[in-house]
Amino acid sequence: MADLTLEVAQLKQQGVVPCLAVVIVGDDPASHVYLRSKQRRAKKLGIRVLVKALAETATEAAVLKVLAELNQDPKINAILVEMPLPKQINQQHILEAINPAKDVDGFHPINLGQLFAGTPRNIPNTPYGVMKLLAHYQIPLAGKNAVVIGRSVIVGRPMAALLMNQNATVTVAHSYTTNLSALTKQADVLVVAAGKANFIHGDAIKPGATVIDVGMNRTAAGKLVGDVSYQEASQVASAITPVPGGVGPMTITMLMYQIVKLTKGVA
Ligand SMILES: Nc1nc2c(c(=O)[nH]1)N[C@@H](CN(C=O)c1ccc(C(=O)N[C@@H](CCC(=O)O)C(=O)O)cc1)CN2
Numbered sequence: 001m002a003d004l005t006l007e008v009a010q011l012k013q014q015g016v017v018p019c020l021a022v023v024i025v026g027d028d029p030a031s032h033v034y035l036r037s038k039q040r041r042a043k044k045l046g047i048r049v050l051v052k053a054l055a056e057t058a059t060e061a062a063v064l065k066v067l068a069e070l071n072q073d074p075k076i077n078a079i080l081v082e083m084p085l086p087k088q089i090n091q092q093h094i095l096e097a098i099n100p101a102k103d104v105d106g107f108h109p110i111n112l113g114q115l116f117a118g119t120p121r122n123i124p125n126t127p128y129g130v131m132k133l134l135a136h137y138q139i140p141l142a143g144k145n146a147v148v149i150g151r152s153v154i155v156g157r158p159m160a161a162l163l164m165n166q167n168a169t170v171t172v173a174h175s176y177t178t179n180l181s182a183l184t185k186q187a188d189v190l191v192v193a194a195g196k197a198n199f200i201h202g203d204a205i206k207p208g209a210t211v212i213d214v215g216m217n218r219t220a221a222g223k224l225v226g227d228v229s230y231q232e233a234s235q236v237a238s239a240i241t242p243v244p245g246g247v248g249p250m251t252i253t254m255l256m257y258q259i260v261k262l263t264k265g266v267a
Pocket residue numbers: 033034037080081082083084105125126154216224243244245246247248249250251252
């Protein structure tokens with residue numbers, strides 16, 4: 001991957017400072033933690049971050065107004081809205097209101113459509129980070145069985161498209177899936193984004209599989225754990241991502257990469 005520090009320095013020599021606008025609505029503690037991580041990483045690279053913080057009670061109209069201003073502002077290269085949003089706000093209305101050319105999360109239907117057409121432009125950062133990890137560790141995908149647990153717009157759906165684009169045979173499992181372990185035991189690559197702590201145990205994993213844990217769950221004791229029982233799974237899998245320190249930091253890396261890409265106007 002390109003050296004982002006160098007690329008940002010080159011842009012600055014041309015008088016351009018990459019700028020990300022983050023819209024955050026409400027007081028979700030995890031969202032504020034993620035925002036601070038993004039700000040820290042951006043600062044290290046020399047990327048500007050403009051934060052538009054709205055109250056937990058903000059209306060959908062108020063968020064749409066902020067987005068309309070950011071869409072018009074030529075100094076803003078990339079926009080994202082922290083998820084989840086408070087209940088009174090329709091997530092889909094918000095995602096559709098972001099200019100697709102500035103949509104650094106890749107959640108706009110046009111960007112998701114490009115991804116599903118096999119011609120990706122802006123790609124959701126978590127699944128993009130997973131693909132970079134798989135490529136880095138030379139995990140074969142073509143002709144392999146990949147099972148994705150979860151069908152969210154943030155992870156599951158784009159993850160399935162990215163794996164399919166690399167010629168994996170993809171199954172998407174979700175809360176209505178019956179006999180889940182029969183599917184997971186067939187998976188050469190298992191991506192778990194179920195949102196439930198210790199949802200997948202060692203006996204549900206094919207020996208030698210690659211296991212990607214996208215889960216991020218806080219225990220009552222305040223410990224961060226994934227969706228996979230790491231101790232058990234690591235006895236069976238040939239490769240596994242930890243939580244913390246696995247997919248999460250890669251999400252931020254891919255975000256920074258795509259901010260620079262949007263600033264350069266490269267597809
Ligand atoms: N607009 C978006 N909202 C959300 C996204 C997203 O991609 N776009 N994904 C998640 C939050 N997220 C990125 O935004 C994110 C989650 C986790 C991490 C991370 O580095 N996690 C650390 C642990 C941090 C902790 O202690 O809590 C790790 O896994 O090591 C970064 C980004 C939901 N919302």
